[in-house]
Amino acid sequence: MSGISLTGVSKRYPGGVLAVKGVDIDIESGEFVTLVGPSGCGKTTTLRTIAGFETPTDGSIRIDGEDVTDAPPYERDTGMVFQDFALFPHMTIHENIAYGMEASGEYTDEEIDARVAEMLELVELPGVGDRTPDQLSGGQQQRIALARALAPRPKALLLDEPLASLDKQLREQMQVELRRIQQEIGITTVFVTHNQEEALTMSDRLAVMNDGRFEQVGPPDQVYNDPDTRFVADFLGTANIFDGSVTAVDDGYATVDCGDVTVRSKSRPGIEPGADVSVVVRPERFEFGTASADGGTRSTGSVENVFEGEITFKRHLGSSVEFRLETEAGRELVVVRRSGLNQRSSGQRATVRVDPDDCRIVEE
Numbered sequence: 001m002s003g004i005s006l007t008g009v010s011k012r013y014p015g016g017v018l019a020v021k022g023v024d025i026d027i028e029s030g031e032f033v034t035l036v037g038p039s040g041c042g043k044t045t046t047l048r049t050i051a052g053f054e055t056p057t058d059g060s061i062r063i064d065g066e067d068v069t070d071a072p073p074y075e076r077d078t079g080m081v082f083q084d085f086a087l088f089p090h091m092t093i094h095e096n097i098a099y100g101m102e103a104s105g106e107y108t109d110e111e112i113d114a115r116v117a118e119m120l121e122l123v124e125l126p127g128v129g130d131r132t133p134d135q136l137s138g139g140q141q142q143r144i145a146l147a148r149a150l151a152p153r154p155k156a157l158l159l160d161e162p163l164a165s166l167d168k169q170l171r172e173q174m175q176v177e178l179r180r181i182q183q184e185i186g187i188t189t190v191f192v193t194h195n196q197e198e199a200l201t202m203s204d205r206l207a208v209m210n211d212g213r214f215e216q217v218g219p220p221d222q223v224y225n226d227p228d229t230r231f232v233a234d235f236l237g238t239a240n241i242f243d244g245s246v247t248a249v250d251d252g253y254a255t256v257d258c259g260d261v262t263v264r265s266k267s268r269p270g271i272e273p274g275a276d277v278s279v280v281v282r283p284e285r286f287e288f289g290t291a292s293a294d295g296g297t298r299s300t301g302s303v304e305n306v307f308e309g310e311i312t313f314k315r316h317l318g319s320s321v322e323f324r325l326e327t328e329a330g331r332e333l334v335v336v337r338r339s340g341l342n343q344r345s346s347g348q349r350a351t352v353r354v355d356p357d358d359c360r361i362v363e364e
């Protein structure tokens with residue numbers, strides 16, 4: 001199996017759009033990496049430079065240690081799946097899956113038949129080989145597209161929003177299925193999506209893209225819990241953001257004056273008093289308390305990080321409940337707690353608090 005390395009890869013399209021601006025990543029053999037970001041940030045362009053459908057303006061690409069920067073797609077040994085499946089409508093499912101192996105001229109008919117049968121087993125659709133694509137559902141067609149991409153044993157699998165056209169339930173089912181298949185054969189995979197939940201649940205690592213750059217690359221829990229930038233915090237999940245000015249830094253913690261409230265947060269290197277910063281608190285990090293009983297956080301013994309307000313909104317999310325709390329100063333906080341623990345309702349007054357260790361200072 002093989003890794004993929006991008007070094008300083010940029011892409012400027014004819015006409016002038018600089019779609020990718022010097023991205024670097026080393027994807028390990030067998031790793032599942034997701035490129036995630038808003039529409040137009042350069043995800044598809046990055047993937048297409050790996051596949052060889054676009055040539056980078058700058059930088060280099062290696063697959064399995066070999067420099068493929070200028071190699072055409074068919075010399076790169078990658079399998080690609082697109083959002084619209086792109087199955088050949090006039091061919092049977094068997095012919096679709098066999099296509100890449102037939103085209104290579106390297107396999108006997110017996111080898112191809114055996115491999116097609118193996119691929120149909122892998123995607124759990126044995127026995128559909130004689131049908132045509134229009135005789136399969138959307139989810140089944142997408143499995144066949146995956147089987148077709150994997151049949152010639154590519155070094156890497158490249159997936160461009162492959163689940164985007166499926167309805168929510170099927171999409172969730174296919175997320176699990178795709179990950180199962182990827183892990184079963186251990187193939188290096190680059191997956192493009194603008195769906196943050198998909199990125200967080202499926203990947204070994206994700207690269208959050210913004211305006212042609214990688215803002216942060218890391219495992220899902222790290223990128224979610226420890227965002228480097230405000231963009232990453234905002235793009236992945238919900239973030240409570242406190243903008244303010246640092247008044248003190250001691251013992252690795254910063255005190256941030258946000259006007260209506262003071263927040264004490266774990267600091268980060270280079271943060272000095274006087275700096276304008278943003279503090280991010282994930283909704284699950286707040287705990288409910290009572291104003292009189294709290295009297296402050298456990299870590300600081302002060303009233304920092306205790307916020308009082310009225311619950312203006314409550315909704316059930318399944319295993320958890322989301323609350324909106326509005327403070328006197330009009331600040332709205334989003335709080336998520338496990339179901340069953342929360343007897344509070346809209347209209348009630350409440351306090352929430354957060355441990356400074358659960359607060360993150362991010363860059364703009």
Ligand SMILES: Nc1ncnc2c1ncn2[C@@H]1O[C@H](COP(=O)(O)OP(=O)(O)OP(=O)(O)O)[C@@H](O)[C@H]1O
Nearest residue numbers: 013015017019038039040041042043044045046194
């Ligand atoms: N063939 C092209 N010629 C010129 N500009 C292009 C071309 N393809 C994409 N672009 C531009 O490059 C930028 C990045 O596009 P890209 O498709 O890579 O983004 P994306 O993150 O995949 O977006 P989406 O999620 O909408 O597919 C956009 O500004 C887009 O308009």
